[in-house]
Amino acid sequence: MAAPSCNAYKLRGFAVMAIFLVAFEAVFQRRSFYQRKKDAPESIPFERDTFYRFLNSCAIHWRKFTLILGTAIIQKAIAPLTSGARRNVLIIDDSLFSRNRSKKVELLARVYDHVSGTYMKGFRMLTLGWSDGNTFLPLSHCLLSSSSKQQQLQGASEDVDPRSNGGKQRKLAQCKVPEVVLTLLQEAREAGAPAQHVLFDSWFCSPASLHQIHELGYDVIARVKKSEKMHFSRLMASTGTSRSSSRCASLGKETRSISYDALTAHTAIVFARYMMLALEQRRNMDERSLGELFYLTIDELEDLHYLDALVSLLNLLMDCAKEAEILDEEQVNQLLDLFVAKLLNLWGKCLKQCA
Incomplete structure (x- = not known):
């Protein structure tokens, strides 16, 4: 189980998995925890304090949780049905990650929105995802505040132990982006996420970052910044990456928590939902997972039409009746004629022609 590995456990009370599932299924129920507890209190066995203590826990390593979950999906569900090439x-x-109307959210900062070209209140959600060209899975993330205290609108809570997972997450949120990128990549490699290349856009691309990522064992495909100060002797590609993290949009609309731990937990839970939906979509839409067996089965079904199958069953029934000496041949034919007469006219004519 991933829960103990991520330091998610309880010494007494309700199981962690039971609390997690309530948070996980909230979006599918289309009701918040408060609404569900109010409308159908018997559907949730624990109280409000238990739920929010779970989300606000600084002990759980949420990045590790999504990494373990995503890697397990890749290795057990996707890789066995995918070519090794x-x-x-x-x-x-x-x-x-917009919180533009908030004032007291922990580590809230002024961040630049590349879409609108303006500064807004919120976080810069850095996402590390995995893809094989067909399926995208968000593996890890960090809600970046700002490394500049002047850009921070709220500081980190002083009550959190800096040695805890929540304390380390807060420290990472205030680091420079290249440092956070290397941390996420190193954790993905240690978790066993299979990948040969790293893709990112031009604002992550610098000579120092390229060298450091290459030392981790990855080749880089990125859009290179146009600059007279930098020269590259080898370019693998110059195309921009898709904005994959935008697929997990509207994150800020579902939660109104002001705790950084709760925001991190909420993002990880949304990632887990997305992984489940991505896997289900692949299973339902990817015909290649069945290979040639899928087409051979279709061809076999086309060769054996419904009426032919029905005639074969009737002939078998007649043979069995004769062998058992229950009815003679004349009685069997009379029974068959009676059966056909009871059918719809169209079916009866077709059966007579097939026979």
């Missing part, structure tokens, strides 16, 4: 990639991208 397919190139897997890790994708780094950022998107705006």
